[in-house]
Amino acid sequence: MTASACLVPDCDDAAQPEALVALCAHHLALAAESAVVDDVLPHPCPVCASRIGIRMPSGTVCATCEWRVGEVPDADLAPPRVDVVYALRFEDRVKIGTTSNLRQRLGAIWHEELVALERGDRSLEQRRHAELSEARIGRTEWFRITDEVAAHLAAIGEGRDPWMQHARWRSEALALRGLA
Known part of the structure; x- marks a missing residue:
C-alpha cells in the first residue's frame, strides 16, 4: 500500500x-x-468573572481574558493595578476621568453607559481634557457630545466592549507579574 x-x-x-x-x-x-470550541467554564474566571471559555487541545482558556483554567491568582497579592481613562455617558454629556479601580469608581458616578476606555493615567486624562476643551462644561470633567467628542469616542472605542478590554488588561497585568 x-x-x-x-x-x-x-x-x-x-x-x-x-x-x-x-x-x-x-x-x-x-x-x-x-479546533477550538466555545464552552461554559466550570466556574467564573477568577480574573474577569466571564463564564465563557474556549476549549483547545492545549487546554481551556477564558474567552474574554484568555486566563488559563486551573491557574489561580495568588490571593495574598493585591489585585493588579490597571490605570484607565474612562468615558461615561449620561444623557447628552460625557465624563472623561481616570481610575485604577474601575468598578468602584463607576459605582460612585451616576451614568448610563461606559462608552470607552483607554489604558493610561492622569497625564493621558489631562491630555484628553485639553484636546476636547472646546466641548468642556466649565472646569468639570464633563463634556458636551459634539462631533469632535463623538469622533474621539468612536476612535478610542473602535466598537470594542470596554469591560472586555479591561478584563484583558487585568489578565495581562497578572501575567506580567509572573502568575500566568
Whole structure:
C-alpha cells in the first residue's frame, strides 16, 4: 500500500495513514490546534468573572481574558493595578476621568453607559481634557457630545466592549507579574 501525499499545496510530506483527511503530521497538528470550541467554564474566571471559555487541545482558556483554567491568582497579592481613562455617558454629556479601580469608581458616578476606555493615567486624562476643551462644561470633567467628542469616542472605542478590554488588561497585568 502506497502512502498518499499531504493535501496541502506545496507540501511534499506523506499523509498520516490513520488520518481521516490526507494530511501530514505537521498539518494535522496545525488543524488540531485550530479546533477550538466555545464552552461554559466550570466556574467564573477568577480574573474577569466571564463564564465563557474556549476549549483547545492545549487546554481551556477564558474567552474574554484568555486566563488559563486551573491557574489561580495568588490571593495574598493585591489585585493588579490597571490605570484607565474612562468615558461615561449620561444623557447628552460625557465624563472623561481616570481610575485604577474601575468598578468602584463607576459605582460612585451616576451614568448610563461606559462608552470607552483607554489604558493610561492622569497625564493621558489631562491630555484628553485639553484636546476636547472646546466641548468642556466649565472646569468639570464633563463634556458636551459634539462631533469632535463623538469622533474621539468612536476612535478610542473602535466598537470594542470596554469591560472586555479591561478584563484583558487585568489578565495581562497578572501575567506580567509572573502568575500566568
